[in-house]
Amino acid sequence: SQTIHQWPATLVQPVGSPLSLECTVEGTSNPNLYWYRQAAGRGLQLLFYSVGIGQISSEVPQNLSASRPQDRQFILSSKKLLLSDSGFYLCAWSSGGWGRELFFGEGSRLTVL
Amino acid sequence: AQSVTQLGSHVSVSEGALVLLRCNYSSSVPPYLFWYVQYPNQGLQLLLKYTSAATLVKGINGFEAEFKKSETSFHLTKPSAHMSDAAEYFCAVSDGNQAGTALIFGKGTTLSVSS
Numbered sequence: 001s002q003t004i005h006q007w008p009a010t011l012v013q014p015v016g017s018p019l020s021l022e023c024t025v026e027g028t029s030n031p032n033l034y035w036y037r038q039a040a041g042r043g044l045q046l047l048f049y050s051v052g053i054g055q056i057s058s059e060v061p062q063n064l065s066a067s068r069p070q071d072r073q074f075i076l077s078s079k080k081l082l083l084s085d086s087g088f089y090l091c092a093w094s095s096g097g098w099g100r101e102l103f104f105g106e107g108s109r110l111t112v113l
Numbered sequence: 114a115q116s117v118t119q120l121g122s123h124v125s126v127s128e129g130a131l132v133l134l135r136c137n138y139s140s141s142v143p144p145y146l147f148w149y150v151q152y153p154n155q156g157l158q159l160l161l162k163y164t165s166a167a168t169l170v171k172g173i174n175g176f177e178a179e180f181k182k183s184e185t186s187f188h189l190t191k192p193s194a195h196m197s198d199a200a201e202y203f204c205a206v207s208d209g210n211q212a213g214t215a216l217i218f219g220k221g222t223t224l225s226v227s228s
Contacts, residue, residue, distance in 0.1 A: 006156075034215055041122065043203065043220035044157075059215075090156055098214050099145035099164055099207050104156035 002027035006091050006105035013112055019064075019078040021108050023091030026072065031093040033074040034102065035066055038088040050074060051096065086112045115140045115206045117187075119219035127227050132176075132191040134222050136204030139185065145207035146187045147216060148178055152200050160202075163187060174198070199226045 003026045013019060025031050032051050036044040046059045048066035056066050063082060067075045074091055088109050092102040120135040138144055145164055149157040161172025168180045178189045187204060201223050205216040 032214065036218075041220060044218040046215050046217075049215050088154075092157075094214065096214065099162075100214060101147060101159050101162055102157075102216050104149075104158070106156045107154065109154065 002093075002103065004091060004093055004103060004105040006089075006108050008108060009106065011108060011110050013081050013110065015083060015112055016080045019076070019081055019085070019110070021076040021089055021091075021110075023074040023076075023105055024072055025074075025093045028072070028093070028095065030071060030096070032096045033068060034092040034094075035074065035076050036090045036092065038090060038107075044090065048076070081110075081112045083112050086110055115142075115144065115208050115217055117146075117204045117206050117217065117219040119202075119204050119222050121222055122220065123223045123225070125225040125227065126194045128196055129193050132189070132194045132198065132224065134189040134202050134204075134224065136178075136187045136189065136219060137185050138187060138204075138206050140206060146178075146180065147205040147207075148172065148176070148187075148189050149203045149205060149218075150174075150200050151203065151221075157203065160189070194224075194226045196226050196228065199224055 006023045034049045035047040050068045064078050090107045091105040094100045094102045116139045118137045147162045148160040151157045161170045163180045171177045176191045201221045203221045204219040
């Protein structure tokens with residue numbers, strides 16, 4: 001069966017510090033991968049998606065970036081965090097194709113102080 | 114562009130009462146629609162999805178949703194609420210315009226269940 005792992009689960013970082021959130025998927029190959037951010041009362045905002053190694057599409061201009069160094073690994077990064085980067089970050093995967101459901105990781109809660 | 118609107122950010126029901134969570138969609142193409150549930154500090158879990166095979170879709174935990182094209186709605190219901198149903202619920206539509214086929218989510222509805 002397929003599983004998805006995210007880490008760290010919780011992170012408290014000072015403003016201006018770097019960020020690295022990691023996500024890996026097991027039990028499937030060539031998945032579509034996604035990073036969403038969830039802020040209270042604002043639903044889920046799509047940040048990045050990837051349909052293959054090295055292929056990253058950005059949905060929202062920001063100081064975050066994403067990379068996909070391996071088929072089942074997706075990394076969310078920042079060189080300098082802002083207060084507004086605080087939130088709950090969710091990684092997800094799908095098998096691709098229109099109408100396919102997304103499967104989510106357990107999330108990473110980032111607090112920027 | 115596709116979008117979903119969830120009416121009511123917070124719904125409160127008594128245990129045993131009917132649960133009704135509202136979702137309206139906007140789509141330029143026949144939509145694929147989803148309902149997800151999120152418990153505190155956890156990821157999202159798929160409850161059910163509509164893929165045009167049947168207008169009434171049954172999901173997990175006793176939930177079901179009915180697709181009504183004339184009303185552009187996909188409301189989620191459960192005949193009898195249980196305390197364990199207290200969570201946040203998200204309606205989503207598949208964005209057919211994106212190569213990555215991401216889902217577009219509503220802002221969520223928090224369901225509270227009282228005894």
